[in-house]
Structures are given as C-alpha cells and as structure tokens.
Amino acid sequence: MDAFYASVEQRDFPEYRGVPLVVGGMPEGRGGVVATASYEARKFGVRSAMPSKQALQLCPHAIFVKPRFAAYKEVSQKIREIFSRYTDLIEPLSLDEAYLDVTHDKLNIGSAIEIAQQIKQAIKDELNLTASAGVSINKFVAKIASDIKKPDGLTFIGPSYIEGFMENLPVEKFYGVGKVTAGKMKKQGLFTGADLKKLSEREMTDRFGKAGSFYYNIVRGIDNREVQPHRETKSMGAEDTFAYDLTTEGEMHSELEKIAKTVHERLLKYQLKGRTITLKIKYNDFRQITRSLSIPKNINDTATILNTTKKLLATTDVENSKIRLLGITLSNFLPVETKAKLKTDQLSLFEI
Template sequence: MAEEPAKTYRKIIHIDMDAFYASVEQRDFPEYRGKALVVGGLPEGRGGVVATASYEARKFGVRSAMPSKQALKLCPHAIFVRPRFAAYKEVSQKIREIFSRYTDLIEPLSLDEAYLDVTVDKLNIGSAIEVAEQIKQAIKDELQLTASAGVSVNKFVAKIASDVKKPDGLTFIGPSSIEKFIENLPVDKFYGVGRVTADKMKKQGLFTGADLKTLSREEIVKRFGKAGGFYYNIVRGIDDRPVQPHRETKSIGAEDTFAFDLTTAEEMYAELDKIAKTVHERLKRYQLKGRTVTVKIKYNDFKQITRSQSFPDGGDDIDFIAGTAKRLLDTTDTENLRVRLLGITLSNFYPPEIRTKTSSEQLDLFDQAT
C-alpha cells in the first residue's frame, strides 16, 4: 500500500516588540532607563489614556488603554510622557527592513507587531526558529530594542505564542503540540476574544479551550454568532488565514480627546480645524480622496454619536474636510451638552483604483490626533 504524502505546514512567525513606545523612549533618553515610564495621555485635567508602559510600571499594574489617572494612582512615581509617533514610525520602518531580509510575506498589525510567512525564506535558512532568532538578534544589535517571537504553523497560535515568554522571548508551538496548548489556554488569552465575550463564556462555564472544544459547531455558533465558527476551528488548531502583505485602506481619520470639556460651538470649530488638518495630511500621504465624511462626537457622559455625509466626487482639501465636519456638527445638539472628544473620518475613496496600499503603510491604533 502506498504511503500517504507527509502533510506540509506553513512556517509563521509573529514578532511583537516589547513595550515598544516606552522602550524607544528609554533607549533615546537615558534618564528614563530603569524607571516606571508611561507613554500616552498625561494625567492632568481630565486625563488621557495609556498607550504603553515600561515593564517597571507594569509591575504596579499599569496597562495599555488604562486611564492615565488610574495609572498614576497605581504607580505614583511614574514618569508620564507624550507619544512621539514620528520616532516610533522611523524605528518601525527599520524593523520592517530587517524583516524583509528574510521574506516579502509580511503583514504588519501595527507599528510594533507583524506576521511573517517564512515557509520559504530568502536566505534558505529553512528553520523558522532560526529565522526568528536572527531577527530578534538583529533588532537588538541594530536598534538596541528587544522583541518577542512566536513560531508555529498558523497565525493564531504564533500570535499567542509570542506572548508566552515576554519580554525578549521566543516560543515554538509545533503541530503535535497545538491542540494541547490551546486546550489549556484560558479563554481570555484567546486572540480575538475580548473582555465582554470572555466574561460571557465564563458565565456559561467555559474557562479554557478544552471547555470550548466540548461544544458542537452548531452550539458554539448559536451561543456566539458568526465568531463561533472561528472559535470552533481555533480550539482545534485550525487557522488557514494566509499572511497578507497587502491590505485595502477603507478609511482614514483622526480624533482628539480633550483635557477639558468643550462647551461652545467656537471651541468645537477650532478643534475640528486642527483635526481636519491632520486628516488632510494623511490623505495627501496616501494620495486618497474621500467621498464620505463622518464626524464622531463623544459627550462627557460618554454617549457617542456619529454623523455622515457623502458626495459624488472625492475631496481631500482642508476647507472641504473642516467645512463638512462643521456642518455635520451643527446638525447635533451641542448647546446644552459638553463634548469630550471629536473625530473626523473620510471613507468611500475615489477613484477606487488607488485604494490599495502596502501593509507596511498601515495606520496603527494610536496614529491619531492626541
């Protein structure tokens, strides 16, 4: 009887920089080294949000997306600094140049993390583990920063693996180990499962991958909707998503959370002018024109609304963006309400043939007016 051909697997690496913004600050400014450093909004006034924190601050419970005021309570001696996005982007580009020595199949998720498919690597190294080690060493030698890496046969497992031994870690999860690894994984560690969904799962007695695995596909979809199909597959180690070096830009925008509430139309107009300038610069960078303008308004009670207007032709100039945003603002009730955040987004780009850009130019989560 003829033997079945051996199954071939992808070789996927997920690289995640360690406390990226904070590490760049500590590298560039020696006075921050060894100190509890928080990068993000300052705690004065209403306070902002933590973008990232050094490991010295994380020991006190400071985490990304936490209000800066809460971070200050947890770590009163922390040093707070505003982000320097231009510096982070420059470093990010150098990191991606290191990646490109090994593969062209690079899918950045943000400035500080990316998937790499090294099933066939440029240097014919053959071992994904060796490639990951070389990349980590190059980042350390050339940029004086550390990264953690996860290596596996698919994106889901590689991403989770990169978080196992942070900082400066490398974790390999081979094909024979994947199901056991995922079965033991707490549901709130699953990439793609947010806090609300994790809480819902726990209330249903689903605490680990092994618990999820007891549900049939029909049952898991019934409980969690379309995402249930994804959960059904990943608890069995199935993730066929390819590394995508190209993605489509669907919108470009900027927003700002203010230290103090805006209470007059004049104040709001002035802030919309600033935000419109940022959006204009980003549209010009990618040579895009948007036919739909959307304004986002968040009030001091955290209620949030959006208003949109579409046009036959696309626009990218400041007057078009700011003027439309102000008219949309005027359609809302701002006289008796206090505004804590404003944002402008352009979408529905025109002409459609220039909507695609390389993933190395992806806008990251914090690439916004602050």
C-alpha cells in the first residue's frame, strides 16, 4: 500500500487531503517517532522512523496525527479479502504489505500482471486507496519491483532482465540490507549488485556472516523461499517511546508494567506462551541495547514478564540512565505440534 496510514487518514478526513500529513508520535516534549508520512510530507524529506521533532523542522506546516490502528487493521482485512479472490497463497508481512503466489490463480486469469492490475483496481474502487505492485518470479525481486514506481505503480521484472537489474541496483536498495550493512559494504568498495557479484560465496559469508549466502544468491536473482500463508510467530512484544526521558527506576518500572500488560494481552489473544523474555532499551543518545533471559517453563502472565524485565533492567546502569524507549518481547514459543499435544492431553483428563 502507498503511505498506508497517512492515505487512510486522508481518505477519512477531507481536511488532511493535499497537505503534508505525519502519522505517529507528537513532536511536543521530547517528541515521538514518525510511523508514516503522506507523499506531500515526503517531498520535504520526512520519512518513517524519523523523530517527529526532526519531521517538524523539515516541514513546519505539517499536520501531526496519532495512529488509529483499529481503522488500519479493518482496512487491511478488506485488502486481504480482495487478495483471496485470486489466490489462497497469501503471506502478510504487515498490515499494508503481502506476498501473493499466483502460479495457480483461482480465477484462471493466467497472467500475474493482469492479476496485479485487477487487484490494484479493486482496492481503488472499493477502498478508495492506491497500492503498488511488483511482479516477478520470486519474492525478493517482486519486493524490490513493488517499490520502483510508487505511488500507484506496477513493475514487472521478467526472468531475462533479473540479473542485469540486480547488477545495477545500489546496495542500499537491496531488501534486507540496512543502513549499517550498506555502510559496511560501501567502505569495502561495494556500491552495486555488480560489485557484490564479484565476490565468491565464501568471501560473502566471511564478510557478512550467514547473510552473505543470501546476498550471494539474490544478486543473481535466486530466491527459493516459498510464499508461506501460515508463518509461525517467532516472537511477540510491545514497546513505547516516551515524551520525556525516564531517569528514575520508579518511572522505568511504571512504564515496564504498562508494556508487560500489553504483551500479556497480545499473548492471550494468540494463545502463545514462551520461555525467553527480552528487554529492549534505547537511551536518549539513541544508543540501544537488549538483555534476554530464558526461564525453565513457558509463560505468558504479566507478573513473570514484569518481574523478569525488572531483573534485566537491574543489570544495566539504571542510576545514570536517561531512557527514551523501553520494549518487552517474548519468544521461544512452544512448537505448534507440542501445543496441540498439550491441548489433547488436557482434554483427556476430563474424559469419563
């Protein structure tokens, strides 16, 4: 979807249309973070994950609104319903993005490009929103293609064009290559896919670890990952960026309690229990650390989550800290087959 949160706000509220709009934390106080920005705001350099105060400096006349996640989730569900008319192989990445495998399309259209056009038109007609699509032979190339002609774009990269396309692609445009890795690559004289292609797979793994093998393949247009309609959840959590820096242990414990309750509610909703609890801390200088602890049994209760994160917090330099963000994540969940077995075992206790 194109600037999804901002586009929904502009659709629902006429006063936001045609003006720079920022969805996210407010710039007042210490300021929040931009979730997304309308294309009118992006012209001024406003981008997702940017501090809201910086966004305001770049675009002083921008309108800031808080996210309405319930509204976005409802729209996202309607988009998925449109997808499901064409295929059952849908892998959601977020509320506004998904992979679709249309090798065997339900309507027997026979053309991935035509299917993409129909989906885009249905989203526009039924939801009054625009989407951009990328069409290719695998997930990686399709993902990159979807970003090329935004907004309201459709890009097809056929098999014979893939290698040439990847060779000309700047390393920072490779999906999965973040700012840190891109910087590391450039320091080594690697600026494009063609530069990466000169390295052997061994050289890639020596320089970039396990990800090196992935980079080695994708620069050649090779990505054998299947579209997974039912991806198993690996972790679940919540975090909060505060209007003002937390400086006392009491303030930190109070915020951790709120976050722990949110995590607990999400775990209950998805019937998940895990053994590894991770505390994320971002300081006022944007330095970030994580601390994790695995416990013997699977849990999802607020008390255990909170007490464990307090212990993890105590292992850091609490007294001399100024904290702008705290997050809690639970992972190391029971395998699906184990959960099913436990459920069956529990039911058998009540048989007569």
